[in-house]
Amino acid sequence: MxxxxxxxxxxxxxxxxxxxxASRIELEREAQKLLGMLELGFAGATTYATPxxxxxRTPELVRAAVAALRDPYRRLxxxxxxxxxxxxxxxxxxxxxxxxxxQPGLRRRLxxxx
Amino acid sequence: MADTPLYVGIDLGTTNSAAAxxxxxxxxxxxxxxxxxxxxxxxxxxxxxxxxxxxRARRFLEQDTPNTAAEFKRLMGTGxxxxxxxxxxxxxxxxxxAEVLKxxxxxxxxxxxxxxxxxxxxxxxxxxxxQSAATSEAARLAGxxxxxxxxxxxxxxxxxxxxxxxxxxxxxLVFDLGGGTFxxxxxxxxxxxxxxxxxDGDNFLGGRDFDWAITEHLAAQLPVVPxxxxxxxxxxxxxxxxxxxxAKIELSRGERAQVTLAQPLSLEGEEIDVDLEVTRAxxxxxxxxxxxxxxxxxxxxxxxxxxxxxxxxxxVLVGGPTVMPLVRQRVAARLEAPVAEGHDPMTLVAQGAALxxxxxxxxxxxxxxxxxxxxxxxxxxxxVSADLTPHVVGKFVGDHPPATLRLVRSDGGWSSPEVSIxxxxxxxxxxxxxxRRACTFQLEARATSGELVAVTPASLTIVQGLTIGDPPLxxxxxxxxxxxxxxxxxxxxxxxPARRTxxxxxxxxxxxxxxxSVLKIPIVQGEMTRADLCRLxxxxxxxxxxxxxxxxxxxxxxxxxxxxxxxxxxARALIPSIGQVFEHVAHLLVPDAAPAALDAALGELRRQxxxxxxxxxxxxxxxxxxxxxRVEARLAEAxxxxxxxxxxxxxxxxxxxxxxxxxxxxxxxxxxxxxxPELEDQARQTAISxxxxxxxxxxxxxxxxxxxxxxxxxxxxRDKDAAELERQxxxxxxxxxxxxxxxxxxxxxxxxxxxSEISRTRDLPRAxxxxxxxxxxxxxxxxxxLRRVVKALWQLLPEDSExxxxxxxxxxx
Numbered sequence: 042m043x044x045x046x047x048x049x050x051x052x053x054x055x056x057x058x059x060x061x062x063a064s065r066i067e068l069e070r071e072a073q074k075l076l077g078m079l080e081l082g083f084a085g086a087t088t089y090a091t092p093x094x095x096x097x098r099t100p101e102l103v104r105a106a107v108a109a110l111r112d113p114y115r116r117l118x119x120x121x122x123x124x125x126x127x128x129x130x131x132x133x134x135x136x137x138x139x140x141x142x143x144q145p146g147l148r149r150r151l152x153x154x155x
Numbered sequence: 156m157a158d159t160p161l162y163v164g165i166d167l168g169t170t171n172s173a174a175a176x177x178x179x180x181x182x183x184x185x186x187x188x189x190x191x192x193x194x195x196x197x198x199x200x201x202x203x204x205x206x207x208x209x210x211r212a213r214r215f216l217e218q219d220t221p222n223t224a225a226e227f228k229r230l231m232g233t234g235x236x237x238x239x240x241x242x243x244x245x246x247x248x249x250x251x252x253a254e255v256l257k258x259x260x261x262x263x264x265x266x267x268x269x270x271x272x273x274x275x276x277x278x279x280x281x282x283x284x285x286q287s288a289a290t291s292e293a294a295r296l297a298g299x300x301x302x303x304x305x306x307x308x309x310x311x312x313x314x315x316x317x318x319x320x321x322x323x324x325x326x327x328l329v330f331d332l333g334g335g336t337f338x339x340x341x342x343x344x345x346x347x348x349x350x351x352x353x354x355d356g357d358n359f360l361g362g363r364d365f366d367w368a369i370t371e372h373l374a375a376q377l378p379v380v381p382x383x384x385x386x387x388x389x390x391x392x393x394x395x396x397x398x399x400x401x402a403k404i405e406l407s408r409g410e411r412a413q414v415t416l417a418q419p420l421s422l423e424g425e426e427i428d429v430d431l432e433v434t435r436a437x438x439x440x441x442x443x444x445x446x447x448x449x450x451x452x453x454x455x456x457x458x459x460x461x462x463x464x465x466x467x468x469x470x471v472l473v474g475g476p477t478v479m480p481l482v483r484q485r486v487a488a489r490l491e492a493p494v495a496e497g498h499d500p501m502t503l504v505a506q507g508a509a510l511x512x513x514x515x516x517x518x519x520x521x522x523x524x525x526x527x528x529x530x531x532x533x534x535x536x537x538x539v540s541a542d543l544t545p546h547v548v549g550k551f552v553g554d555h556p557p558a559t560l561r562l563v564r565s566d567g568g569w570s571s572p573e574v575s576i577x578x579x580x581x582x583x584x585x586x587x588x589x590x591r592r593a594c595t596f597q598l599e600a601r602a603t604s605g606e607l608v609a610v611t612p613a614s615l616t617i618v619q620g621l622t623i624g625d626p627p628l629x630x631x632x633x634x635x636x637x638x639x640x641x642x643x644x645x646x647x648x649x650x651x652p653a654r655r656t657x658x659x660x661x662x663x664x665x666x667x668x669x670x671x672s673v674l675k676i677p678i679v680q681g682e683m684t685r686a687d688l689c690r691l692x693x694x695x696x697x698x699x700x701x702x703x704x705x706x707x708x709x710x711x712x713x714x715x716x717x718x719x720x721x722x723x724x725x726a727r728a729l730i731p732s733i734g735q736v737f738e739h740v741a742h743l744l745v746p747d748a749a750p751a752a753l754d755a756a757l758g759e760l761r762r763q764x765x766x767x768x769x770x771x772x773x774x775x776x777x778x779x780x781x782x783x784x785r786v787e788a789r790l791a792e793a794x795x796x797x798x799x800x801x802x803x804x805x806x807x808x809x810x811x812x813x814x815x816x817x818x819x820x821x822x823x824x825x826x827x828x829x830x831x832p833e834l835e836d837q838a839r840q841t842a843i844s845x846x847x848x849x850x851x852x853x854x855x856x857x858x859x860x861x862x863x864x865x866x867x868x869x870x871x872x873r874d875k876d877a878a879e880l881e882r883q884x885x886x887x888x889x890x891x892x893x894x895x896x897x898x899x900x901x902x903x904x905x906x907x908x909x910x911s912e913i914s915r916t917r918d919l920p921r922a923x924x925x926x927x928x929x930x931x932x933x934x935x936x937x938x939x940x941l942r943r944v945v946k947a948l949w950q951l952l953p954e955d956s957e958x959x960x961x962x963x964x965x966x967x968x
Contacts, residue, residue, distance in 0.1 A: 065346055070542050074583070077535030077548030083581055101654050104625050108650040111350055118860070125856040 053106035053116075054123040055091045056098060061120040065111075072107035076100055160538070160616060161267070163274040163519035164310070164508025165259055167252060167290065169228045169334035170362065170475065172196050173505040174259040176267065177513050179593030179618045182314070184502045187262045193501050194258060198251045199223040202241035208258040217394050217418075226363075227251045229335060229806045231293075232285035249289040253296035260297060263519075271519040272300045275512040277504050279336050280306040280354060283630075284680060284692040284724050291723055303515055303720050307331060307473075308340035308354060309623060310507030315471040315498055316344050316621050317510055325468035326352065327495075328456075330486055331504075332449060332474040335361035335810075339453045341460060347541030349623040355456040359792065359814055360448055362476035368441040369399035373414060373431055379422040383807075384798035391420040395429070406435045407478050439481045446482055450489045457490075465491035473500050514539045514622050515720065529609025530557065530600065536586075536615055541622045544585045547596075547615065551580035557600035557608040562586055565595040565614070576600075588619040625650035625720065632724075634714060635677040635686035637662045637954035639962035644716045647682065654717040659967035660950045662959070665706040669699035674706070676714060676728055677963035681820070687961040688820045694963070695728050697737050704733045708917055709950040712967055750800040750808060756815045757797060760790060760822065767825050774832075778875055779825050786825070789818050824878050834877055834884075838868055841884050845891035853894035861890050899938040906933065906941055909948040916951040925951075 054061050057071050078086035079100050088095045109115045162177040171193040174185040184192045189210050199212035199222055207215075215223040222241045227248040230237070236245035256276075263271050278290055287304055294302040312329050331338040338356040342349060373395050374381050381388035381395070394416055402412040416429040457463060470492050476482060477500045487494050499506075512519065516538040535548040547562065556576045562584060563570040574584045588594050595616045600608040628649045633641040634657070644655045659676075666672045674697040681689030695714070697706075713729040728737045764786060771779040793814040800808035842865055849861045864886045871880035895901045906929050913922040925944050932940035954968060 065348065066542055069348065070544075070546060073537050073540075073542075074546040074548060077546065078583070080535050081533055081548060081550040081581065083548070083550075101652070104650040104653070108625065108648070111348070121859055122856050125854070125859065 049091055049093055049122060050096055051102060051105070052091065052122050053109045053119045055089055055096075056102050056106040057110075058089055061123045068107055068110050072103050075103050079103070160513070160518040161269055161271065161520050162509050162512035162517065163263065163271050164305075164505050164510070164512055165256065165274050165276045166307070166310070166502070166505035166508060167228065167255065167276050167278075167293070168196055168504075169226050169336075170196060171334075171501065172255050172259060173502045174263055175502060175505040175509040176263065176519070177506075177509040179513065179616060182317070182506045182509055184499070184505065185259070185262050185266055187258070188265070192499070194255065194262075195225070196228060196252075196255050197223060197225045198227070198246075198254045200239040200242045200244060200246070204242045204244065206254055208254050217397055220390055220393055224251055226334070226806060229809060231289040232283065232287075233805070233809060235805055247289075249293040250296060252290065252293035256293055256297035256299070260299070269519075270521045272298065272521045273302065273512075273517050273519045274299055275303045275305050275310075275508040275515065275517060277307045277310045277508045278304045279333070279358075280308050280338050280340075280356060282306075283690060284632075288723060301517065303512070303517060305508055305511050307333070307504050308338045309351060310504045310511060311471065311473040312340055312342045312349060312351065312507065313510050313514075313621065313623055314503045314507035315495065316342065316349050317507075326462065326466065327469045327471065328453060328467050328490070328492070329471045329473060330449070330453065330477065332472075332476045332482065333361050334363055334475065335359075337361060337449045337452065339449070339456050341456055341462075344621065347621055349621050351623075353456055353460050355452050355459070357448065357452055358817070359789075359810055360445065362474070364445050365403060365442045365476055365479075366396055366400045368445065369403055369433070369438055370396045372437065372441055373399055373429075373433070376431055377420070377422070377427055377429070379425055379427060381420070381422055382798075382802075383795070383804070384802045386803045388422065389802065389804075391422050391427075394418070394420060398429070402433050403438060403479070406433070406438050407480060410435050442479070442481060443485070446485050447489075450486060453486075453490060464489065467492035469493055469495040471495045471498055471503070473498075473503050475501060510539075510620075511623070513618055529611050529613075531611050532598070532600075534612065534615055536617060537622070538616070539618045539620055539622050540588065541620070543588050543590065543619060545588070545617065546583060546585050548583050549581070551576060551600075551610075553580070556580035557610075558603040559601050560584070561599040561601075562596040562615075563599055565597060573601075586617065588617055590619055593618045625652075628653065628718065630680040631682055632678070632680050632692075632716060632718070633689075634659070634716070634967065635679045635689070635691070635962040635965045637959040637962055637965045637968050639686045639958040639965075641679060641681075641684055641686050641689060645718065652717070652719045654715060656713055656715040659712045659714055661706060661708055661710045661712060662954050662966055662968050664708050665697060665702055665966075666699045667702050667705040672699035673697065674712075674966035675964050676712070676726075676967055677965050678716065678724070678726055679963070683820055683823065685823065685961075686963060686965070688816075688823050690816065691963050693724060693726065695726050695737060695739070697728060697730070697966075701735075701737070702730070702733060703735055706730055706733060709947075714967075750797060753793075753797045753800060753808065753811050753815065757790065757793060757811075760815060760818055763822055764790065767822060771825070776831065776875070782821060782825050786818050786821050789814055789821075793818070831875065831877060834880055835872060838872060838880055838884050841887050841891075842868065845887040848891040849894045851894070852897050853890070857890055857894055861887065864890065899936070899941075902938055902941045902945055903933060905945045906948075909945055909952070912952060913948070915953060916948075917953055918951055922948060922951050 057068060059068060059071055075086055087098055089098045109119060159178050164175045166173045173193045176183055186192055187194050187209060194209040195213040197212040197216060199207045199215045201222060212223055216225055222239050224237050227237060230248040236247050238245050260271060276290060276294060278287055290304060291302060308329050308331055311331055326341060326343050329340040336358050337360040340354045341352040343352050381391040383392060398414045398416060402414050405412040411432060411434050414429060414431045414433055419426040419428045467490060470486060470490060472494055483494055531552040533550045537545050558576060559573040560576055560582055561571055561573045569587045571584050571586060574582050576582045586596055593616055595614050597614050598610050600610045602608050628645055628647055628651055631643055631647045632645045633643040636642055642657055645653050661674055665674045676695040677691055678693040679686055679689035680692050683689055710730060710732050715727045717725045764783060768783050771783060793811045796807040796811035800811055845861060849857050864883055868880060868883040871883055910926045913926060916922040925948050929941055929944040932944060959965060
């Protein structure tokens with residue numbers, strides 16, 4: 042799983058449609074509302090906006106988002122990404138990190154010992 | 156009671172079980188037919204096949220040992236049947252657990268006159284998936300139509316925190332010493348929300364260790380000393396152990412206890428009368444090292460979160476063994492925090508499970524077949540809410556819904572404004588709750604004409620109180636790859652239910668029609684990056700005889716792993732090239748633990764331990780030496796269990812198997828620490844390389860994150876924490892890669908590297924063709940195409956066969 046590939050697409054604040062200043066109770070309230078709306082098939086609840094364009098919202102994403110934001114450290118990271126959103130890029134799908142996918146020879150050449 | 160939901164919680168314990176119900180206002184512990192709040196998890200089957208459960212069965216543990224089973228929870232998920240020779244039947248552990256559940260279910264009906272079929276059942280925090288699956292199966296066999304599983308520490312935390320007046324709360328600790336496991340959970344309550352800050356535990360420490368310590372002390376005083384590795388001594392040891400347990404309980408109050416057995420013990424042809432005295436001081440000196448071991452776990456947990464003794468607001472004690480004054484005194488003294496009063500350590504878990512059932516909207520009552528009166532509406536709202544103004548979302552079924560809706564609180568103190576109902580029947584509103592109360596709201600729907608419209612359900616109830624989020628996954632779950640690495644699907648702590656899909660590629664061909672050709676997708680659980688150090692919990696097998704067409708090497712396989720709220724696993728593999736889906740997860744059993752295999756594993760681990768120890772001394776790595784000391788103590792315990800396994804104790808065999816796996820993982824970490832100088836050097840190089848990559852190609856956010864990672868690396872380096880340093884190092888590499896991958900140079904370099912390795916590929920013609928395509932893309936400057944080619948080339952490179960064997964023969968990368 043690429044922690045950074047999903048930092049924007051699945052940023053908890055975008056998933057919940059809230060600003061990084063939202064209070065803890067606002068996050069919980071919004072998540073509960075969205076889960077209910079998704080369960081009942083509210084049309085407006087199924088997509089959310091990101092700097093990379095609209096993405097599909099699922100109950101799993103909402104649960105993961107609210108769980109992430111309950112953890113102070115993970116919230117801080119999510120805030121950081123949400124506040125410093127990079128410009129949109131052509132990269133629309135996350136790529137595998139070469140640290141996992143490439144061969145040892147290459148890793149050595151990149152300065153990473155095998 | 157009929158209109159009020161009834162939430163049911165069950166603590167299905169190793170030694171004792173309990174049930175509790177919550178009606179939205181009050182939690183009540185259920186009493187069994189003997190009037191007790193706990194029911195021993197003991198089942199007896201007599202020669203007529205009659206089943207007895209609880210206290211009545213427990214009485215036969217000594218008199219009719221072969222036909223009376225206890226502690227079968229430890230064998231859940233192993234598939235091992237327990238024989239009842241008198242009746243000539245064998246029952247699986249889940250079938251025996253089902254008998255306990257049936258008894259508790261009946262007690263609820265007897266006490267409340269309500270039939271229940273939905274409940275929350277607690278399980279140990281570190282239960283493996285097969286054990287959880289067996290628990291769900293036990294519930295099904297007991298007639299429950301739906302259950303959710305909840306980790307025991309969360310249950311006790313919820314119960315302990317439910318009526319907490321101090322919402323400012325601070326951090327507190329749940330010290331849960333059960334029959335066979337110890338769990339320590341660090342919690343925080345804020346804004347009515349309970350958060351598990353951290354968790355640690357010892358899966359091999361519990362009240363039974365106390366009992367064994369006392370048993371061994373008693374046994375040593377007999378003229379013939381019964382031994383655990385001698386099957387013939389089993390009945391004598393069991394009798395002594397029961398007496399030891401009773402003496403321990405008696406000594407919670409008195410200073411001395413007499414251990415007298417009604418029947419003489421038969422040992423080596425001798426009849427031995429047992430009449431011994433044991434004092435509280437003796438029992439405390441025998442148990443103190445075990446209590447200290449639990450306290451060490453707590454200190455480790457506190458330290459992992461930057462806390463020391465004296466920083467806790469309170470400690471909540473859970474589990475039978477914590478009734479011992481020794482535990483209470485020692486824990487309070489060493490952790491320098493007060494022990495919370497007013498909680499029943501024996502039923503707290505069941506109470507928490509009942510509260511959680513409310514959080515999960517799991518009304519326990521059997522569904523009545525009611526004919527809907529009026530317009531039907533589907534409602535979504537939290538059954539328990541920390542928020543005083545939660546949302547209510549709804550949708551009317553069918554065309555032409557009513558025009559407006561109002562919610563009226565039944566105490567008459569509040570009603571919502573009228574909300575419009577959309578043409579598709581949907582609406583959204585909020586309600587206002589009373590603090591710490593269950594509030595019922597009537598639904599008042601009106602047609603456009605203003606006439607009242609009858610709706611079903613006519614009301615909804617929300618309890619205001621402490622809530623906890625979705626249950627977190629206790630161990631990281633992933634797929635073992637052919638490289639013996641793990642592709643993590645769901646991280647530890649991920650909220651359940653959860654589902655995740657990744658695309659893998661096959662590393663060998665699955666030939667259509669060949670029964671020998673099987674693609675294995677092993678599903679593993681654990682925190683290690685090496686697959687062989689994690690536990691195999693299931694395998695998706697795709698056989699040649701099941702595929703519609705041959706699946707060549709490098710084919711894509713989309714694997715989806717799903718866990719429901721109760722932690723039940725399902726997995727699915729889709730092979731797009733042949734449009735086929737495979738869903739059957741095989742071998743969902745805890746592996747068998749044969750004593751001979753355990754002996755061999757123990758021997759091997761001892762050899763490794765010696766090597767690691769001498770290396771650690773040579774390099775002066777004090778932290779590693781400390782860790783290896785712990786390993787040595789664990790190995791000594793495992794050895795005792797293996798001894799008992801030779802004597803036919805299947806439970807001890809399982810304990811030993813888990814202990815050896817844990818030791819193996821600890822040694823892998825220690826081994827990592829041994830390579831400290833190399834690791835440190837690698838960290839330095841990575842820091843330079845990542846700073847340069849992120850500096851040149853990274854975004855502002857990546858730059859900020861890298862600074863955090865580098866700081867964490869520096870801290871890990873100072874602390875000489877090898878595992879943490881390696882983890883941070885991987886994060887830095889990923890950040891660096893993410894930045895570097897944006898450049899065209901990255902893909903040129905990858906291409907050059909992959910092209911130089913094509914002699915190793917299995918499909919040389921295809922590799923050559925790809926290299927030609929890549930060269931052409933390179934000339935055109937088509938980075939997108941070059942990327943596709945590089946990825947295709949990577950798929951053709953073979954995996955190391957040794958690594959693949961270790962990775963449970965995984966057929967995917």
